[in-house]
Structure formats: C-alpha cells, structure tokens
Amino acid sequence: MGFFENMGNPQGKLGNMQLKSMNKEHTPVSLWGLKHLDIKDDDIILDIGCGGGMNVKRMAEKAKKVFGIDYSIVSVELSTEVNEDLIKNGLVEIVEGNVQSLPFEDETFDIVTAFETVYFWPDIEKCFGEVKRVLKPGGVFLIGMESNGDNNFIMKFWKHFIDMEMYTDEEIASFLENNGFSEITAYIRDGRKKQEIIKVNGKETRVNDDYSNVSFSDKFLEWVTVVAKK
Numbered sequence: 001m002g003f004f005e006n007m008g009n010p011q012g013k014l015g016n017m018q019l020k021s022m023n024k025e026h027t028p029v030s031l032w033g034l035k036h037l038d039i040k041d042d043d044i045i046l047d048i049g050c051g052g053g054m055n056v057k058r059m060a061e062k063a064k065k066v067f068g069i070d071y072s073i074v075s076v077e078l079s080t081e082v083n084e085d086l087i088k089n090g091l092v093e094i095v096e097g098n099v100q101s102l103p104f105e106d107e108t109f110d111i112v113t114a115f116e117t118v119y120f121w122p123d124i125e126k127c128f129g130e131v132k133r134v135l136k137p138g139g140v141f142l143i144g145m146e147s148n149g150d151n152n153f154i155m156k157f158w159k160h161f162i163d164m165e166m167y168t169d170e171e172i173a174s175f176l177e178n179n180g181f182s183e184i185t186a187y188i189r190d191g192r193k194k195q196e197i198i199k200v201n202g203k204e205t206r207v208n209d210d211y212s213n214v215s216f217s218d219k220f221l222e223w224v225t226v227v228a229k230k
C-alpha cells in the first residue's frame with residue numbers, strides 16, 4: 001500500500017509511521033471535537049476507526065472503559081501499544097473489526113465516536129445503522145471531521161489522491177435522521193473568524209472560539225463535529 005491508500009487502511013511500516021503522525025496531527029481537531037462530549041465515569045465507549053489509539057487513551061482518562069475498533073491490523077497493533085498500561089488495567093480493549101458489522105451485542109455502549117474515519121466507510125448510512133444498534137437507548141454518537149465537505153481546499157486536494165468521500169454537516173445530519181437519531185447538533189469551527197457555529201434544526205448560533213495557537217494549515221480547515229442521540 002502507498003501513502004494515500006494508507007490514510008483509509010494503514011498497512012506495513014509506512015502505515016505505522018502515518019498513524020503515529022496522525023496521533024500528533026489530529027490532536028487539535030480531536031480535542032476540539034471532544035469538547036462537545038460529556039464523558040461520565042461510568043460510560044462505556046466505542047471509538048470506531050481508532051487508528052493510532054490516541055483518542056481511546058484520551059477518553060479512557062474519564063470513562064469506565066473504552067473499546068477501540070479498526071479493520072487495519074497495523075492500527076490495532078499501534079492502538080494496543082499506545083494503550084498498553086490501560087489495557088493491563090482493564091480500562092481499554094482494542095479489537096480488529098469493520099464498522100459494517102460490529103462484533104458487539106445490541107445496546108452495549110453509552111457513547112460511540114468516529115474521528116477522521118467516516119470518509120472511508122462504505123454505505124455510510126447503513127454503517128450509522130450499525131452504530132445505532134450497538135448504542136444504548138439515549139446513547140450518544142459523535143462524528144469528528146476536519147472537513148466541512150464543501151469549501152475546504154486542503155481536504156479537496158487530498159480527495160484527488162485518496163479514495164474517500166467528504167460530507168457536509170447537513171449530509172451527516174440526514175444520514176443520522178434517516179436512522180432515527182435525534183437531538184442532532186453540528187458544531188462547525190470557523191477558523192478565520194475565530195468562531196464556532198452551532199446548528200440545531202437548521203438554526204445557527206455563533207460563539208467566539210479562539211484557536212489562534214493551532215498550526216498554519218489547521219487555521220484554514222473548517223472542522224466539523226456532529227453529535228446525535230439514539
């Protein structure tokens with residue numbers, strides 16, 4: 001596999017290196033996304049497309065237990081390495097598997113997260129149905145993307161080389177709605193205006209969101225986090 005294919009399915013030594021780099025490069029967008037999640041100490045969480053395992057580690061600081069799943073064995077290995085101590089203490093479990101058919105019972109999780117991964121999911125609407133199946137009633141699904149699927153020129157550049165699909169917050173909201181999710185809220189970071197747009201039922205509010213300390217390229221990305229309830 002080459003550099004571009006590795007983004008959606010990391011393989012070999014190069015894939016391992018790219019995942020380590022993603023653990024670092026995705027930190028700002030992940031932390032920003034996680035601000036919109038209220039993790040309680042008795043929550044059981046599933047992180048789909050866990051990659052290098054940093055978000056599993058972050059969430060395990062607050063939750064009762066965090067599971068990470070990824071269909072790439074290289075991702076599974078690195079997530080296992082990064083979370084070694086937490087796994088020993090029973091706070092984290094990393095498994096190999098595909099979002100299309102999650103190896104978990106119905107209504108297992110309080111929270112399911114998906115950071116920087118939905119671009120690669122085949123038949124995304126069906127995958128969202130699978131997420132709903134494993135969520136407990138009232139459970140929360142968070143989707144984190146460093147693309148608004150529209151006018152984001154850096155992500156548009158990637159799309160020329162990588163087999164991926166980018167979605168707007170409206171598209172994500174409609175996939176969620178079609179699966180019966182409710183209380184859908186989209187948070188969109190407007191880096192240029194240093195504001196965050198909060199969209200609920202088509203209504204927008206803006207709040208100040210100073211992100212002046214992020215890298216140069218991140219200033220131009222329009223990050224999107226969508227949160228919905230089962």
Ligand SMILES: C[S@@+](CC[C@H](N)C(=O)[O-])C[C@H]1O[C@@H](n2cnc3c(N)ncnc32)[C@H](O)[C@@H]1O
Nearest residue numbers: 008049051070071072075098099115116117120
């Ligand atoms: C760009 S990486 C993001 C990794 C990590 N979530 C992060 O934010 O750094 C995408 C990850 O999603 C995983 N992935 C893509 N499609 C998947 C699927 N259908 N089922 C499980 N994992 C998937 C890939 O193997 C890869 O590890």
